[in-house]
Amino acid sequence: MVSWNNLDTLSSYKELADVKPACLTEVMSGDNGAERVKNYSVPMAAGLSYNYASKQVNENVLAALEKLADEAQLADKFKALYNGEVVNTGEKRLVLHHMTRGQLGDAVEADGVDKRTFYKTQQERIAEFANKVHNGEITNAAGEKFTTVVQIGIGGSDLGPRAMYIALENWAKKNNAFKMEAKFISNVDPDDAAAVLASTDVAHSIFVLVSKSGTTLETLTNESFVKDALKKAGLDPSKHMIAVTSETSPLAKSDDYLDAFFMDDYIGGRFSSTSSVGGAVLSLAFGPEVFAEFLDGAAEEDKLSANPDMRKNPEMLDALIGVYERNVLGYPCTAVLPYSQALSRFPAHLQQLDMESNGKSVNRFGEPVTYPTGPVIFGEPGTNGQHSFYQLLHQGTDIVPLQFIGFKNNQLETDVTIQDSTSQQKLCANVAAQIVAFACGKSDENLNKNFKGGRPSSIIIGDKLTPKTLGALLAHFENKIMFQGFVWNINSFDQEGVQLGKVLAKKVLAHDTDGALKVYSDLLNI
Numbered sequence: 335m336v337s338w339n340n341l342d343t344l345s346s347y348k349e350l351a352d353v354k355p356a357c358l359t360e361v362m363s364g365d366n367g368a369e370r371v372k373n374y375s376v377p378m379a380a381g382l383s384y385n386y387a388s389k390q391v392n393e394n395v396l397a398a399l400e401k402l403a404d405e406a407q408l409a410d411k412f413k414a415l416y417n418g419e420v421v422n423t424g425e426k427r428l429v430l431h432h433m434t435r436g437q438l439g440d441a442v443e444a445d446g447v448d449k450r451t452f453y454k455t456q457q458e459r460i461a462e463f464a465n466k467v468h469n470g471e472i473t474n475a476a477g478e479k480f481t482t483v484v485q486i487g488i489g490g491s492d493l494g495p496r497a498m499y500i501a502l503e504n505w506a507k508k509n510n511a512f513k514m515e516a517k518f519i520s521n522v523d524p525d526d527a528a529a530v531l532a533s534t535d536v537a538h539s540i541f542v543l544v545s546k547s548g549t550t551l552e553t554l555t556n557e558s559f560v561k562d563a564l565k566k567a568g569l570d571p572s573k574h575m576i577a578v579t580s581e582t583s584p585l586a587k588s589d590d591y592l593d594a595f596f597m598d599d600y601i602g603g604r605f606s607s608t609s610s611v612g613g614a615v616l617s618l619a620f621g622p623e624v625f626a627e628f629l630d631g632a633a634e635e636d637k638l639s640a641n642p643d644m645r646k647n648p649e650m651l652d653a654l655i656g657v658y659e660r661n662v663l664g665y666p667c668t669a670v671l672p673y674s675q676a677l678s679r680f681p682a683h684l685q686q687l688d689m690e691s692n693g694k695s696v697n698r699f700g701e702p703v704t705y706p707t708g709p710v711i712f713g714e715p716g717t718n719g720q721h722s723f724y725q726l727l728h729q730g731t732d733i734v735p736l737q738f739i740g741f742k743n744n745q746l747e748t749d750v751t752i753q754d755s756t757s758q759q760k761l762c763a764n765v766a767a768q769i770v771a772f773a774c775g776k777s778d779e780n781l782n783k784n785f786k787g788g789r790p791s792s793i794i795i796g797d798k799l800t801p802k803t804l805g806a807l808l809a810h811f812e813n814k815i816m817f818q819g820f821v822w823n824i825n826s827f828d829q830e831g832v833q834l835g836k837v838l839a840k841k842v843l844a845h846d847t848d849g850a851l852k853v854y855s856d857l858l859n860i
């Protein structure tokens with residue numbers, strides 16, 4: 335049995351607060367720095383590695399973090415989660431997204447079915463459907479092949495799948511795995527749907543309506559928008575749409591769709607990229623085999639996350655270093671900085687994954703916590719970020735911990751050598767330079783040009799971004815966030831904070847307003 339306690343009641347947390355952090359300007363310079371970069375590295379799945387040499391940790395801090403991991407029972411809590419305990423206390427639900435890609439522990443039965451079998455069956459059904467679309471067994475009414483897939487969804491039903499699609503698009507083109515172009519409609523702003531539809535050959539498109547609840551206003555509105563466009567083009571919407579939803583949602587049994595594929599209430603929206611939510615669009619775009627490789631990468635990383643030894647568990651280690659930075663060193667944000675154009679939407683996905691999970695002020699029993707929880711997450715792909723907000727990161731008054739991601743090789747294998755280096759080498763040179771610049775700084779008599787250094791970062795390094803490495807990368811962040819939620823004793827799997835705005839927006843639309851809300855409504859001409 336695990337016991338759930340607030341972080342500030344743990345004696346190891348009090349000990350951690352007394353340990354001195356590593357001074358990066360010292361430990362990262364000269365031979366010390368070289369040794370650290372070699373040693374402070376943990377292997378991840380799919381050939382990735384997590385390097386934390388440039389974090390403010392040393393043997394004392396790591397030993398204290400290990401004690402915290404033990405006292406907070408992080409490994410046991412993960413075990414309880416994947417063995418089917420009701421870890422999502424707010425909604426009284428199991429948390430089973432790991433089971434969409436593997437079976438880490440016991441068989442879990444819920445709603446009268448074995449859950450691993452349920453998720454696998456959905457994956458197989460999607461694979462069969464995608465294969466039929468690709469080989470022309472399923473066509474439009476004119477008997478022509480579908481060429482495009484358009485996902486309609488928002489939040490977890492958009493960000494993860496969209497980020498994963500963009501991450502693999504060029505890889506698939508290079509590796510003969512590109513089957514259909516994918517597009518995405520998410521915002522209720524009519525210009526989103528209109529712009530996507532205007533650039534889409536709707537007669538040859540399959541629309542994937544994705545909503546776990548089946549009640550999200552934006553998604554249902556965009557569904558109507560698309561149906562309207564299909565009808566105007568003389569097409570039957572039910573021959574162009576599939577649904578991905580939970581079996582209990584209003585969409586599940588509708589005749590409006592060619593087919594429906596399911597997830598369930600045990601998969602949080604932001605954790606649903608490896609379920610049917612990501613499965614449908616990714617299998618249609620790249621083929622089911624590519625989606626299966628992506629799942630394998632995630633499953634391999636999940637296995638590493640189950641290791642009780644923090645030093646061999648990249649997710650637990652990353653989570654604990656993050657807690658140290660947030661709760662002991664007092665840093666409010668974390669930037670995610672992939673040096674890979676393919677990961678351009680990955681930070682956007684992580685914003686939801688992290689901030690919707692751990693942006694909480696009460697513990698899992700609904701009692702206030704008196705320590706900071708989830709950090710603000712933001713990011714951009716490098717090197718673009720360098721020419722934008724890195725000024726604040728280097729010389730601003732807040733210290734922002736950084737999570738770099740970099741690959742030795744680019745996906746398309748097209749490159750050019752200019753001034754003796756390829757573009758890929760220039761990209762990688764920049765990330766190496768940034769890590770050392772942030773850590774070591776550079777003194778200058780002119781304070782405006784002075785770099786204090788001491789700014790922590792980590793880097794995940796891989797050979798190339800492939801379906802498998804992408805799966806491992808995704809699982810890394812999902813599991814890191816889960817472990818942090820355990821340490822903070824919060825429920826990372828509900829999101830009550832999104833409700834109030836929805837309720838008030840409904841009132842505005844029903845003209846049931848007074849006070850400030852009424853004046854804003856008038857100002858915006860509603």
Ligand SMILES: O=P(O)(O)OC[C@H]1O[C@H](O)[C@H](O)[C@@H](O)[C@@H]1O
Pocket residue numbers: 488489490491544545546547548549550553603604690829832
């Ligand atoms: O998939 P749906 O039920 O349509 O939900 C879409 C999104 O909307 C909600 O408001 C939540 O904030 C998200 O966690 C969720 O991913």
